[in-house]
Amino acid sequence: MNINELTLTAQAMTTAGKGLLAMDESNPTCNKRFAAHGIAQTEAMRRAYRDLIVGAPGLNRSIAAAILSDETIRQQTLAGLPFAQALADEGIVAGIKVDAGAQDLAGHPGEKVTEGLDGLRQRLADYRQLGARFAKWRAVIAIGAGLPGVACIDANAHALARYAALCQEAGLVPIVEPEVLMDGDHTLGMCERVTEQVLHVVFGQLQAQGVLLEGMVLKPNMVLPGLAAAQQDGIDAIADATLRCLLRTVPAAVPAIAFLSGGQSPEMASARLNAMHAPRRLPLPWALTFSFARAIQEPALALWRGEAGNVAAAQRALVHRADCNGAARRGQYSAAMESGA
Ligand code: 13P
Secondary structure (H helix, E strand, C coil), X not given: CCHHHHHHHHHHHCCCCCEEEECCCCHHHHHHHHHHCCCCCCHHHHHHXXXXXXXXXXXXXXXXXXXXXXXXXXXXXXXXXXXHHXXXXXXXXXXXXXXXXXXXCCCCCCXXXXXXXXXXXXXXXXXXXXXXXXXXEEEEECCECCECCHHHHHHHHHHHHHHHHHHHHCCCEEEEEEEECCCCCCCHHHHHHHHHHHHHHHHHHHHHCCCCHHHCEECCCCCCCCCCCCCCCCHHHHHHHHHHHHHHHCCCCCCEEEECCCCCCHHHHHHHHHHCCCHHHCCCCCEEEEEECHHHHHHHHHHHCCCHHHHHHHHHHHHHHXXXXXXXXXXXXXXXXHHCC
8 A cells, every 4th residue: 555645646636626526427427417407418518518517617626636437537638638637737626436336235124235246356456547636436325214224324334434545455446335325204303313423333344444544534424303394494503513523433534534425416515514614613623625416516417518609608607606605615605605606
């Protein structure tokens, strides 16, 4: 394991004032989002869309790293440059989603386990050749009646830790993403208890597998009430619950925590990240930033609608959301930034 390289890469991915852009939707997920906006679900359109994103002027002002999918890292921009190279030319670190998706966990209805460890060592070596310097693996944990169970948490944490160890062996920084889902009517307190339990188990497994904490990035959910919960707590309650949970579970040796957006609106995701950087909540032991997909991309995708004439407007919307989150990461976001958009 090259400790120096891993540490430097993790720092570069989460450098001050910036965050990550997740643009690693699998083809089925990307197609689903395209379909919702009436965009043709073809390889050419997915390439054109990723070209729009990577070519957005000013993207590197607030984005330090971007997560690609297997299809995109093998594609070239419309100008003929490999996407990973185009990102690197802008000073953006390229990474790759390497999990094979969540499948039903045998014997545990309603629960999932993420697959993809078979053959992962070779795939990581190939992705490094293609320009990736970090990787991502997402586990999903549902809250429901009697859920999550211990078996689901243990199986997902074990897989995350084995993936992370393989990444570090290959010189790639692992993004460890255990996502407690927002679906359901559970309370903020329930999400906090489950997230705390999940992170405890995940860090136990990371320790057991010998993962270098300084050479990884944690990508958790914010602690939130369920989407259908009767009580939708305010920004301060959410910031307090999220930080209390992370301070209890994430060692200070981890350089950075980068939240997923998980289905929050773009504005809420920015406002909640911003609240966590309020002066009275500082200092924090780790950098606290974003690794959003939907909360950065959705407004741009809605504007683009697959039409070349809309590319410039969509790029402005994308960079606006990136800049809002860059400001939130510094505690400098305000609703006024939205009215200027
Ligand atoms: P969202 O921000 O849309 O939740 O996506 C983040 C991600 O990378 C999911 O794995």
